[in-house]
Amino acid sequence: MTIKIAIAGYGNLGRGVEAAIGQNRDTELYGIFTRRDPASVKTLTGVQVFDIKNILDHKDNIDVLIICGGSATDLPTQTPEYAKYFNVVDSFDTHAKIPEHFANVDACAKASGKIAVISAGWDPGMFSLNRLYSEAILPDGESYTFWGKGVSQGHSDAIRRIEGVIDARQYTIPCDDALEAVRSGKNPSLTTREKHTRECFVVAADGADKARIEREIVTMPNYFADYDTTVHFITLDELKRDHAGIPHGGFVIRSGNTGINGENNHVIEYSLKLDSNPEFTSSVLVAYARAAYRMNNDGLCGCKTVFDIAPAYLSSKSGDELREKLL
Amino acid sequence: MTIKIAIAGYGNLGRGVEAAIGQNRDTELYGIFTRRDPASVKTLTGVQVFDIKNILDHKDNIDVLIICGGSATDLPTQTPEYAKYFNVVDSFDTHAKIPEHFANVDACAKASGKIAVISAGWDPGMFSLNRLYSEAILPDGESYTFWGKGVSQGHSDAIRRIEGVIDARQYTIPCDDALEAVRSGKNPSLTTREKHTRECFVVAADGADKARIEREIVTMPNYFADYDTTVHFITLDELKRDHAGIPHGGFVIRSGNTGINGENNHVIEYSLKLDSNPEFTSSVLVAYARAAYRMNNDGLCGCKTVFDIAPAYLSSKSGDELREKLL
Numbered sequence: 300m301t302i303k304i305a306i307a308g309y310g311n312l313g314r315g316v317e318a319a320i321g322q323n324r325d326t327e328l329y330g331i332f333t334r335r336d337p338a339s340v341k342t343l344t345g346v347q348v349f350d351i352k353n354i355l356d357h358k359d360n361i362d363v364l365i366i367c368g369g370s371a372t373d374l375p376t377q378t379p380e381y382a383k384y385f386n387v388v389d390s391f392d393t394h395a396k397i398p399e400h401f402a403n404v405d406a407c408a409k410a411s412g413k414i415a416v417i418s419a420g421w422d423p424g425m426f427s428l429n430r431l432y433s434e435a436i437l438p439d440g441e442s443y444t445f446w447g448k449g450v451s452q453g454h455s456d457a458i459r460r461i462e463g464v465i466d467a468r469q470y471t472i473p474c475d476d477a478l479e480a481v482r483s484g485k486n487p488s489l490t491t492r493e494k495h496t497r498e499c500f501v502v503a504a505d506g507a508d509k510a511r512i513e514r515e516i517v518t519m520p521n522y523f524a525d526y527d528t529t530v531h532f533i534t535l536d537e538l539k540r541d542h543a544g545i546p547h548g549g550f551v552i553r554s555g556n557t558g559i560n561g562e563n564n565h566v567i568e569y570s571l572k573l574d575s576n577p578e579f580t581s582s583v584l585v586a587y588a589r590a591a592y593r594m595n596n597d598g599l600c601g602c603k604t605v606f607d608i609a610p611a612y613l614s615s616k617s618g619d620e621l622r623e624k625l626l
Numbered sequence: 627m628t629i630k631i632a633i634a635g636y637g638n639l640g641r642g643v644e645a646a647i648g649q650n651r652d653t654e655l656y657g658i659f660t661r662r663d664p665a666s667v668k669t670l671t672g673v674q675v676f677d678i679k680n681i682l683d684h685k686d687n688i689d690v691l692i693i694c695g696g697s698a699t700d701l702p703t704q705t706p707e708y709a710k711y712f713n714v715v716d717s718f719d720t721h722a723k724i725p726e727h728f729a730n731v732d733a734c735a736k737a738s739g740k741i742a743v744i745s746a747g748w749d750p751g752m753f754s755l756n757r758l759y760s761e762a763i764l765p766d767g768e769s770y771t772f773w774g775k776g777v778s779q780g781h782s783d784a785i786r787r788i789e790g791v792i793d794a795r796q797y798t799i800p801c802d803d804a805l806e807a808v809r810s811g812k813n814p815s816l817t818t819r820e821k822h823t824r825e826c827f828v829v830a831a832d833g834a835d836k837a838r839i840e841r842e843i844v845t846m847p848n849y850f851a852d853y854d855t856t857v858h859f860i861t862l863d864e865l866k867r868d869h870a871g872i873p874h875g876g877f878v879i880r881s882g883n884t885g886i887n888g889e890n891n892h893v894i895e896y897s898l899k900l901d902s903n904p905e906f907t908s909s910v911l912v913a914y915a916r917a918a919y920r921m922n923n924d925g926l927c928g929c930k931t932v933f934d935i936a937p938a939y940l941s942s943k944s945g946d947e948l949r950e951k952l953l
Contacts, residue, residue, distance in 0.1 A: 318886045322765050343886045397949050418953055425759065425894075427953045428937055432752065434952070435913040435940040436906075439649050482899075557909055559645045559670045563901035565909075567752075572809075574890035579763075582884055582892075586762040606938040606948050610755055613762040614933075621933050622724050625761070626745055626754045 301327040302592045303360060304585070305385075307351060307377065308367035309333050309340055311545070312390065315581025316365050317343050325615045326585060329361055358384055363588040365389075367581075375400060382407040382415040382602075386591045388584050390420040397423070397604075405602035414595040415602045419587040420580040421571055422446070426551045428605050429569040433553035437565060440555020441486040445473035445494060449547025449576060457522045458499055461515050463507030466535060468542040470498045473550065484554045484564040497528040500542055502535045547576035586613045628654040629919045630687060631912070632712075634678060634704065635694035636660050636667055638872070639717065642908025643692050644670050652942045653912060656688055685711055690915040692716075694908075702727060709734040709742040709929075713918045715911050717747040724750070724931075732929035741922040742929045746914040747907040748898055749773070753878050755932050756896040760880035764892060767882020768813040772800035772821060776874025776903060784849045785826055788842050790834030793862060795869040797825045800877065811881045811891040824855040827869055829862045874903035913940045 304320055306313045309331050320328045321344065330347040333340055337348040349357065354364075364385040368374050370393045378389045382404050391400050397418055408415035418424065422444070430442050451471045458467035477494050480487045499516055503509055513530045517523050533541075548571040557563050573579045587605070590612035594603070611621055631647055633640045636658050647655045648671065657674040660667055664675040676684065681691075691712040695701050697720045705716045709731050718727050724745055735742040745751065749771070757769050778798045785794035804821050807814045826843055830836055840857045844850055860868075875898040884890050900906045914932070917939035921930070938948055 315884065319884060321886075322884070394953070397953055398946065401949055423953045425763075428759070429896075430952045431937050431941055431948065432755070435916075435937075435942070436752075436909045438942075557642065557646060557649070557902065557905040559648070563905050565901060565906050566897075566899040568895075568897045568899075569756075570893075570895045572893040572895075574892060575884060578884040578890050579892050582763045589762075604949060604953055606941075606945070606953065607936050609934050609936045610758050610762075611933040614758055615762070615765075618933070619725065621758065622728055622931060625757045626721070626724055626750045626931055626933065 301325055302589060303327050303329045303362045304588050305329045305332060305354075305357070305361045305364050306367055307332045307354070307364055307381065308373065309335075309342070309348075310367060311577035312581055312584075313367040314343055315575070315578040316367060316584055317346065318578065319582045319585040322582075323585060323589070323615065326589065330357070354381075355384060361385055362592050363388060365584050365588055367584075375403070378415060378417060379403045379407040382413055383411045384413070386414045386588075386595050388416040388419055388588045388591055390424070390580055390584060391418045392420060392423055394423065401602050401604070409601045412600045414591040414600055416587045416591050416604070416608070417602060418604055420583050421573075422549065424580075424583055424605055425571070426549065426569070429551040429567075430553075431606060433551070433555075433567040433569075437553055437555025437557070437567065439557070439561060440553050440565075442551065442553045443481045443489070444549065444551050445478060446549040447471040447473050447495065447547065449549070449573070450542075450545050452545075454497065454499075454522055457519060458501060458516055461512055463504050463512055465502040465504055466538055467499060467501045468538060469500075472496045472498060478550065478552075481552045481554060482566055482568065484566055486554055491525045492527060495526060497523055497526045499528065499530045500533050500538060501530060502538050503532055544574065545576045546574055547579075548572045589613060589615065628652055629916060630654050630656045630689045631915050632656045632659060632681075632684065632688045632691050633694055634659045634681070634691055634708065635700065636662075636669070636675075637694065638904035639908055639911075640694040641670055642902070642905040643694060643911055644673065645905065646909045646912040649909075650912060650916070650942065653916065657684070681708075682711060688712055689919045690715060692911050692915055694911075702730070705742060705744060706730045706734040709740055710738045711740070713741045713915075713922050715743040715746055715915045715918055717751070717907055717911060718745045719747060719750055721750065728929050728931070736928045739922075739927045741918040741927055743914045743918050743931070743935070744929060745931055747910050748900075749876065751907075751910055751932055752898070753876065753896070756878040756894075757880075758933060760878070760882075760894040760896075764880055764882025764884070764894065766884070766888060767880050767892075769878065769880045770808045770816070771876065771878050772805060773876040774798035774800050774822065774874065776876070776900070777869075777872050779872075781824065781826075781849055784846060785828060785843055788839055790831050790839055792829040792831055793865055794826060794828045795865060796827075799823045799825060805877065805879075808879045808881060809893055809895065811893055813881055818852045819854060822853060824850055824853045826855065826857045827860050827865060828857060829865050830859055871901065872903045873901055875899045916940060916942065
């Protein structure tokens with residue numbers, strides 16, 4: 300018997316989930332639910348598309364609903380609402396608002412007896428797990444998270460809002476010197492500027508003042524002012540040719556000491572190198588959908604994060620197989 | 627209230643646990659249990675030492691017993707036996723015999739209502755976790771485990787058994803070319819010889835036939851015959867000066883594809899660089915002792931591996947703190 304998964308929201312993330320479900324033998328895509336006119340949506344697999352308004356008509360056919368909306372406005376309302384009827388998984392990634400989101404979703408999921416997994420993905424998600432495991436093992440140490448090299452959608456959007464900018468792509472790049480200092484076990488104190496640089500590829504409108512655009516980028520508070528930022532002006536054709544992908548990745552490193560006098564150093568490093576940020580996130584969401592379904596079958600309910608889910612729930616292998624082959 | 631932990635067996639691992647307990651504010655070392663004459667055991671911290679024969683007299687004072695015996699003969703009998711009376715944690719690392727050990731321990735722990743965590747450490751342990759997580763996320767891919775650079779106790783012992791050898795230290799070294807091929811996402815097929823080399827530092831007796839010793843090493847079945855092995859003859863003073871540590875580490879790498887046509891590649895890499903193999907293992911054992919105690923408090927019992935334990939159980943932080951600070 301396969302796990303029937305539905306997708307709410309059909310952007311990059313939804314398409315990634317659609318593809319990922321096909322890679323797993325124990326999962327099956329039931330359908331896609333959208334706010335758009337279903338007839339206008341062309342899917343990758345030809346699966347059925349429904350108006351999201353009618354989703355409750357499909358309640359009994361869906362084991363888990365993966366909610367692929369945005370963290371700013373969609374998920375804060377969608378996840379608690381759908382947790383009243385479905386096991387759900389989301390990738391809510393506004394770190395500062397996770398406690399509030401957790402509380403809202405938990406109340407709904409406990410009332411309905413469903414499992415709601417929030418903030419699955421890679422950060423929050425796999426990076427969070429590695430921060431937890433490494434800190435629990437090496438309490439006397441320091442943790443560092445680096446992002447990139449990869450496209451930051453938020454920073455790219457911020458550049459696009461500048462007058463005279465037609466399109467832009469921003470890459471976040473971890474600094475090699477900082478990475479090496481951390482890996483050496485020195486536990487350095489690093490400023491924002493020392494950890495990452497930002498590289499921007501900008502398409503300017505004909506006749507636009509490029510000097511002003513560059514100045515507005517590099518001095519932009521929160522987004523760029525605290526970083527060493529490089530700006531390259533390129534043509535729209537170059538942008539489409541060389542910067543069409545959405546790669547990302549990064550590093551979680553913890554360095555810590557053990558021994559009765561702290562005489563031995565250890566470095567734990569977890570890294571991701573991703574061709575497609577949304578497709579990798581989608582793959583994590585599908586693994587956690589499997590977990591949500593099985594935990595609910597085990598009689599569990601409420602809001603869960605990656606911290607609360609025993610790893611075995613994520614794998615399609617049985618406990619016996621896992622112990623024999625992966626332990 | 628702190629978690630009272632006792633140690634059974636006082637070798638490198640037991641000493642590592644003794645030191646690690648002092649690094650955690652919520653754990654407390656109750657005492658060390660040994661087969662030796664307790665009066666003859668000099669501890670790092672001055673904690674009380676008892677004859678292991680009398681351990682049941684201390685049953686009510688111990689929350690978790692960390693069993694620091696060897697996998698060959700100690701743990702197969704000790705872990706099931708002590709699981710009848712205590713929450714226990716071990717680092718059983720004979721991969722092929724884990725299913726049998728699990729079954730034996732599970733029966734005892736279920737009967738006593740205790741939690742027994744087996745095979746905690748880094749491999750099995752943290753490496754196993756990373757094999758599971760990465761395979762669950764990227765089902766269309768390949769996993770690779772590399773060990774080293776580090777001292778292999780088993781291989782060092784094998785060299786010491788050769789006639790004319792006074793002492794020896796063997797390092798397992800991952801091959802850079804193989805690591806790079808895996809990181810590139812090519813999913814190469816690698817032979818044993820292509821993955822690791824072995825480097826041996828040997829102290830020969832005066833007048834011993836070094837050519838014969840070297841030949842016996844490099845042709846030794848299972849241990850060295852399938853590897854490119856380098857042998858260096860050094861003095862006992864050099865061995866003591868340059869090879870006193872027990873470093874180890876390694877890499878778990880999974881490379882896999884996503885997308886409707888598998889068009890995007892992703893690489894997940896987890897690595898450890900450890901000054902002291904036993905002290906790092908000990909630190910993992912203490913984190914899992916915390917988990918064992920809390921799971922038992924939550925009414926759970928039976929044998930568990932790292933796969934069965936929700937990550938939050940390992941951390942001294944509360945769920946609220948974890949979501950706020952690490953997610």
